[in-house]
Amino acid sequence: MSDTNKTDDAVTPQQASPSSDRDVLLKVEGLQKHFPIKKGILQRQVGAVKAVDGIDFEVRKGETLGVVGESGCGKSTMGRVITRLQDPTGGQVTFEGQDITHLSTAKMRPLRRDIQMIFQDPYGSLNPRHTIGSIVSAPFRLQGVEPEGGVKKEVQRLLELVGLSPEHYNRYPHEFSGGQRQRIGIARALALKPKLVVADEPVSALDVSIQAQVVNLMDDLQEELGLTYVIIAHDLSVVRHVSDRVAVMYLGKIVELADSSKLYETPMHPYTKALMSAVPVPDPGRRGQKSERILLRGDVPSPIAPPPGCRFHTRCWKATEICRTTEPQLLELRPGQRVACHHPENFADQAPQDTVLLSAAKEASELVGEAVLEDAGKTPAPEAEAEAGTGAVEETTAPEAKTATEAAATEEPADEQGDQI
Numbered sequence: 001m002s003d004t005n006k007t008d009d010a011v012t013p014q015q016a017s018p019s020s021d022r023d024v025l026l027k028v029e030g031l032q033k034h035f036p037i038k039k040g041i042l043q044r045q046v047g048a049v050k051a052v053d054g055i056d057f058e059v060r061k062g063e064t065l066g067v068v069g070e071s072g073c074g075k076s077t078m079g080r081v082i083t084r085l086q087d088p089t090g091g092q093v094t095f096e097g098q099d100i101t102h103l104s105t106a107k108m109r110p111l112r113r114d115i116q117m118i119f120q121d122p123y124g125s126l127n128p129r130h131t132i133g134s135i136v137s138a139p140f141r142l143q144g145v146e147p148e149g150g151v152k153k154e155v156q157r158l159l160e161l162v163g164l165s166p167e168h169y170n171r172y173p174h175e176f177s178g179g180q181r182q183r184i185g186i187a188r189a190l191a192l193k194p195k196l197v198v199a200d201e202p203v204s205a206l207d208v209s210i211q212a213q214v215v216n217l218m219d220d221l222q223e224e225l226g227l228t229y230v231i232i233a234h235d236l237s238v239v240r241h242v243s244d245r246v247a248v249m250y251l252g253k254i255v256e257l258a259d260s261s262k263l264y265e266t267p268m269h270p271y272t273k274a275l276m277s278a279v280p281v282p283d284p285g286r287r288g289q290k291s292e293r294i295l296l297r298g299d300v301p302s303p304i305a306p307p308p309g310c311r312f313h314t315r316c317w318k319a320t321e322i323c324r325t326t327e328p329q330l331l332e333l334r335p336g337q338r339v340a341c342h343h344p345e346n347f348a349d350q351a352p353q354d355t356v357l358l359s360a361a362k363e364a365s366e367l368v369g370e371a372v373l374e375d376a377g378k379t380p381a382p383e384a385e386a387e388a389g390t391g392a393v394e395e396t397t398a399p400e401a402k403t404a405t406e407a408a409a410t411e412e413p414a415d416e417q418g419d420q421i
């Protein structure tokens with residue numbers, strides 16, 4: 001989508017610094033969303049699900065930011081909080097320079113025109129009793145907007161814009177396929193000409209053959225309408241082709257945030273590498289070059305009691321003592337590439353003095369030849385692999401990695417569409 005690549009010269013690591021404020025549409029600082037866990041007759045709070053636990057990023061005008069990570073890592077919650085469909089527990093959300101963190105529903109209403117959300121389930125997000133005309137025109141009614149030429153004409157224009165026939169105006173959702181329904185959802189989201197669109201798994205419920213069509217449609221619309229996107233997906237292959245930058249989330253934190261090309265060419269966080277190796281290699285020439293993978297063992301820990309230090313250390317084959325005790329900050333180790341890791345891949349070790357692997361690191365991974373996986377019929381589908389938290393990592397020859405390898409609710413969810421339709 002927009003070209004945000006920068007030079008590749010190494011720089012002194014520094015705290016993540018956003019680009020100039022003029023380019024920034026949305027800025028998120030220290031964002032938290034904790035869902036309280038209550039028990040007993042008195043409903044005393046006994047803990048919290050730390051779904052989003054202190055994240056910082058910015059979204060630049062006209063760009064597409066992809067957000068990826070395993071199921072349960074807090075992507076959807078992040079999407080709902082930055083669009084203010086849910087209230088944050090802490091931190092700040094700034095949209096076009098305005099602090100929107102604590103705006104009331106009434107004060108948010110005018111901003112709903114500028115910030116829209118597209119949901120994963122094209123079946124669940126459209127009211128089956130309403131006609132397409134009524135669904136797509138709902139934002140006009142809610143905002144009291146009378147488009148030029150009238151609502152019907154504008155809705156029909158929007159239907160055409162997303163590749164549907166204006167004749168569909170009086171039809172009902174059940175008469176459409178999944179891909180068509182998602183187009184209807186997109187038309188509804190675009191009705192008020194938003195500046196920011198947050199799309200939560202926009203294609204994951206669709207047939208693979210339809211996914212590319214919908215992604216391409218979103219891409220075309222971005223160019224035509226000057227949209228800015230945050231696209232949430234668990235499947236890196238979806239995000240890869242449409243994102244200028246990608247944020248990788250793990251257990252409520254961003255562990256890597258990088259220009260798309262850098263992330264794919266030289267991932268720095270071991271977890272990013274794990275997710276990447278679950279994505280099929282598109283270049284046939286490269287296929288088969290790396291014949292071994294490391295399967296990550298162990299489950300994703302609970303967001304109620306995340307591990308101390310680096311949250312990934314319980315599953316990381318590179319983890320040392322510092323990973324268990326000290327949380328790594330998200331630092332810009334290379335221009336356009338921020339990572340939170342003491343022992344990054346494809347870059348100088350940030351804690352070279354800490355060489356003794358944790359005992360858990362020795363069990364965190366397993367080297368498995370692809371042939372073995374195939375023989376055993378174990379090769380997991382990419383999405384399933386990423387979702388199940390058993391992402392596989394290609395073996396690396398980086399010295400630091402080699403060493404490692406050798407060694408071894410209770411809150412009611414907000415009515416998602418309630419505010420929009």
Ligand SMILES: Nc1ncnc2c1ncn2[C@@H]1O[C@H](COP(=O)(O)OP(=O)(O)OP(=O)(O)O)[C@@H](O)[C@H]1O
Nearest residue numbers: 035049051071072073074075076077409410411413
């Ligand atoms: N309303 C809620 N009340 C309590 N816990 C919640 C609520 N919504 C989400 N969670 C929890 O917060 C964590 C993050 O969930 P979230 O849906 O944001 O993750 P995700 O990365 O989007 O996963 P998925 O891809 O499965 O949707 C999970 O442990 C989930 O169970």
